[in-house]
Amino acid sequence: MQPPVERAFLVGAPRKGTAEATQVEEHLDELGRLADTAGADIVGRTYQRIEAPTPNFYLGQGKVEELKGVLNRNGSTLVLFDEPLSPVQGTNLEQVLAVRVMDRTEVILDIFATRARSAEAKLQVELAQLEYLLPRLTRMWTHLSRIRGGIGLRGPGETQLETDRRAIRRKISVLKKRLEDVADHRANQRQGRRACPSAALVGYTNAGKSSVLRALSGDDIFVEDRLFATLDTLTREVDVGDGYRFRLTDTVGFIRKLPHHLVASFRATLEEARAADLLLHVIDASHPAWEEQVEVVESEMRNAEGGTRNSRGSSERKRVIYLLNKADLLPDPEAFLAQVRERYPHAVLTSTVPTSALQVRRLGVEELRHALRTSAQALRPMACIRVPVGDGKLLAALHRDAEVMQEAQVDGVVEVTARVEAWLLGKLRRQGIEVEIAP
Ligand SMILES: Nc1nc2c(ncn2[C@@H]2O[C@H](COP(=O)(O)OP(=O)(O)OP(=O)(O)O)[C@@H](O)[C@H]2O)c(=O)[nH]1
Numbered sequence: 408m409q410p411p412v413e414r415a416f417l418v419g420a421p422r423k424g425t426a427e428a429t430q431v432e433e434h435l436d437e438l439g440r441l442a443d444t445a446g447a448d449i450v451g452r453t454y455q456r457i458e459a460p461t462p463n464f465y466l467g468q469g470k471v472e473e474l475k476g477v478l479n480r481n482g483s484t485l486v487l488f489d490e491p492l493s494p495v496q497g498t499n500l501e502q503v504l505a506v507r508v509m510d511r512t513e514v515i516l517d518i519f520a521t522r523a524r525s526a527e528a529k530l531q532v533e534l535a536q537l538e539y540l541l542p543r544l545t546r547m548w549t550h551l552s553r554i555r556g557g558i559g560l561r562g563p564g565e566t567q568l569e570t571d572r573r574a575i576r577r578k579i580s581v582l583k584k585r586l587e588d589v590a591d592h593r594a595n596q597r598q599g600r601r602a603c604p605s606a607a608l609v610g611y612t613n614a615g616k617s618s619v620l621r622a623l624s625g626d627d628i629f630v631e632d633r634l635f636a637t638l639d640t641l642t643r644e645v646d647v648g649d650g651y652r653f654r655l656t657d658t659v660g661f662i663r664k665l666p667h668h669l670v671a672s673f674r675a676t677l678e679e680a681r682a683a684d685l686l687l688h689v690i691d692a693s694h695p696a697w698e699e700q701v702e703v704v705e706s707e708m709r710n711a712e713g714g715t716r717n718s719r720g721s722s723e724r725k726r727v728i729y730l731l732n733k734a735d736l737l738p739d740p741e742a743f744l745a746q747v748r749e750r751y752p753h754a755v756l757t758s759t760v761p762t763s764a765l766q767v768r769r770l771g772v773e774e775l776r777h778a779l780r781t782s783a784q785a786l787r788p789m790a791c792i793r794v795p796v797g798d799g800k801l802l803a804a805l806h807r808d809a810e811v812m813q814e815a816q817v818d819g820v821v822e823v824t825a826r827v828e829a830w831l832l833g834k835l836r837r838q839g840i841e842v843e844i845a846p
C-alpha cells in the first residue's frame with residue numbers, strides 16, 4: 408500500500424533587510440523543488456520577514472496563528488521551513504499547528520536517505536542522520552508516544568533516553584571509523600592512478616555535472632531533472648585527443664544552506680575533488696540565480712577544505728574551468744559569454760543536449776575536450792628520461808608514477824619516453840637524472 412502523498416506548505420522567514428523579494432521567492436521555489444524531489448505535493452507558501460527568530464516558534468505569535476488557519480483551510484499535512492529550526496522550535500510548532508513540521512535540513516536528509524545507493528553513500532547519510540537526531544531525541548520520543556497512544560512507550564523517562572543517546576553515540580563513532588577506512592582506501596586507489604591527470608566535476612545540484620560527464624564519455628550516466636540525482640562519486644576515463652586521457656569524477660551537488668552534518672559526512676567524497684588536478688565547475692547559466700549558486704559552491708568548497716586532511720600541494724590554488732552549461736536555454740549565448748568572460752576569462756559555454764531549437768549541437772563539448780587536452784599537456788608533459796641500465800628501482804618507479812609510452816636501450820642507458828607529472832620531473836632532476844622535455 409502506498410502511503411498517502413504529503414500535502415506540503417512552504418514557509419520562509421528571511422531576516423529583515425537581507426534578501427530582495429525576488430530572491431526570497433527564488434529560495435522558496437528551491438524549497439519547493441526539494442519537497443517535490445522528496446515526493447510531496449505543494450499546496451501553498453508564505454513568508455514573513457523577521458527581526459530575529461523567536462526562541463519558541465521562530466516566527467512571531469501572530470504569524471503562527473495565521474499559519475494555523477491557512478493550514479486548516481488547504482488541508483496541509485506537512486509544513487516545510489526554509490530555515491533551520493531548533494529542537495524546541497520544532498516541537499512547539501508541531502504542537503500548535505497540529506501537523507508535522509520539517510526544516511530544510513530534514514528534507515535534504517530525507518532525499519539523501521532515499522537516494523543513497525553505494526555502501527559509502529549509505530554510511531555517510533546514516534552518520535548525518537544520527538548527528539541530526541541526537542539533540543532531538545526527546546522530540547522523537549514525544550512523537551512516538553503521541554502516535555502510538557503511549558502504549559508500550561509510556562514514560563520512556565530519562566533512563567531510556569540516556570541509553571538511546573549512548574547507543575547512538577556509539578553507532579556514530581563506529582560509522583566514523585568505517586568512513587575513515589573508506590577514505591584511506593580511496594586515497595590508496597588515487598595513489599596508484601597518478602599517471603593520468605584527474606578532474607572533478609563540481610557544482611550546484613541540477614547544473615548538469617552528470618550530463619557533462621555523459622557527453623564527454625559517451626556512457627549512459629544517470630541524469631535527472633531533480634535535485635541530488637547523484638550522491639555517489641563516479642569516475643570515467645575520457646579520451647581528450649592526441650593520445651591524452653583525463654580521469655573525470657562526478658561528485659555530489661551543492662545547495663544553499665547545506666546541512667553541515669551532511670557536508671562533514673560527505674568529506675570523503677569531497678576529498679576526491681580536492682585531490683584532483685583540475686576542477687570543472689558546472690554552472691546552470693540559464694538559472695536566474697546562477698551567480699549566487701557559484702558563490703555557494705565556492706564557499707562550501709572553501710569550508711570543506713578547512714576540514715580535510717592536508718596533502719601535497721593543497722596550498723596552491725587549483726585550476727578551475729568554469730562551464731556555463733544549459734547554453735541552449737539562453738536567449739543570446741554569445742553575448743552572455745562575452746559578459747561573463749570579464750570575470751571568468753576561461754569560461755566555456757556548453758550545452759549537453761544533443762540537439763535543440765537553436766541548433767547548438769553539443770555546444771562547447773569539443774571546446775571543453777580541447778581545454779582538457781591543453782591542461783593534460785601542461786600537467787603531464789612528455790619527457791625523455793635517461794635511466795642507467797642497472798637502476799631497476801627508478802624504472803619501476805617510472806612505471807608506477809608515470810605513463811610510459813616507449814622504452815629503448817642505447818649504450819647502457821634506458822631511454823624512457825613517458826608522460827610525467829611536473830613534481831616528478833623536478834625530483835628526477837634533483838637526483839641528477841637526465842631529463843628532456845619533448846617539444
Ligand atoms: N536544456 C538543457 N538541459 C540540460 C543541460 N545539461 C543538463 N540538462 C538537464 O538538467 C537536468 C540535471 O542534469 P544532471 O546532469 O543530472 O545535473 P547534475 O548537476 O548532475 O545534478 P545532481 O546530480 O542532481 O546534483 C537534467 O534534466 C538534464 O537533462 C543542457 O545543456 N541544456
Ligand SMILES: [Mg+2]
Nearest residue numbers: 616617636637
Ligand atoms: Mg548528477
